[in-house]
Amino acid sequence: QGQLAESGGGLVQPGGSLRLSCKASGFAVDSTTIGWFRQAPGKAREGISCFTNRAGNTYYHDAVKGRFTISRDAARNTVYLQMDSLEPDDTAVYYCAIPRTETYDCEEPLFFTSWGQGTQVTVSA
Numbered sequence: 575q576g577q578l579a580e581s582g583g584g585l586v587q588p589g590g591s592l593r594l595s596c597k598a599s600g601f602a603v604d605s606t607t608i609g610w611f612r613q614a615p616g617k618a619r620e621g622i623s624c625f626t627n628r629a630g631n632t633y634y635h636d637a638v639k640g641r642f643t644i645s646r647d648a649a650r651n652t653v654y655l656q657m658d659s660l661e662p663d664d665t666a667v668y669y670c671a672i673p674r675t676e677t678y679d680c681e682e683p684l685f686f687t688s689w690g691q692g693t694q695v696t697v698s699a
């Protein structure tokens with residue numbers, strides 16, 4: 575069973591940037607789709623970005639499109655989420671995960687498994 579571990583969260587001012595890492599063990603990140611999700615206090619977990627194994631296509635939720643960039647480094651077996659122009663509404667615990675099967679929706683956490691422990695991102699002045 576593969577595992578994922580997120581890191582890179584922290585406290586940042588509005589307009590700032592962070593880069594999150596999702597390190598995989600037990601499987602190769604370029605063998606599967608990797609999704610990034612977030613869960614804000616009192617809200618449901620939501621999918622915000624995917625790096626798919628379908629020709630390396632990427633997906634972004636409208637809320638982060640143009641501000642966040644997902645990338646993959648096969649040599650480091652890691653998927654990154656570069657977050658720029660951060661806003662207070664981006665405050666959440668961020669998770670990465672892999673799809674349970676070949677049929678999935680990047681916005682729907684129920685399709686995903688092997689969740690990491692999450693990393694907290696707080697955007698505040």
